[in-house]
Amino acid sequence: MEHGTAAPPHGGAPIQFVDVFPLTDDKKVDLFPEGIAADAPAGLYGYQADPATEAFPLALISPASEKTISSTLGELRERAAVLHIHPDDAAPRAIAQSDAVRVFNALGELHCPANLTPDVRRGTVAFSKGVWRKNTYNGSTSNALCPDTLTDLGGGACFNDARVQVALLGRH
Helix, strand or coil, rough: CCCCCCCHHHHHCECCCCCCCCCCCCCCCCCHHHHHHHCCCCCCCCCCCCCCCCCCEEEEEEECCCCCCCCHHHHCCCCCCCEEHHHHHHHCCCCCCCEEEEEEEECCCCEEEEEECCCCCCCCEEECCCCCHHHHHCCCCCHHHHCECCCCCCCCCCCCHHHEEEEEEECC
């Protein structure tokens, strides 16, 4: 406060396990902490089945982009946000580049243009995080498709457990 800036610890260059250590009793990384493992219903590294179903086979992810790490700058987007889908997933659905698509599950749906790209893994579709409602055709975003379930450990949101189907807009 007296100098106007705060100096970081360790001369500004902390090195893990040299200057800084995990906050455990033995200062080591604990890959199987008993206290946490007891809280996980299936065990700390217990197998969890893929929540995909025949009706909703695609995993929806909503990664941050270079323009929106959150919705803060979403208002600056001037055009519709796109759903990124692998060409091998688009083909059996008769989806072509820029087609209007319906992304849906039992919770909701969003309408937007499709972007066919091999940069997205087969079985996964991506719709950017931080998109505003004005940037989809129906005013919904990927939030409408996310389950309200919580993670088995820590009670966090299960954003990337959303499973969806994609169809040309107007087809069901």
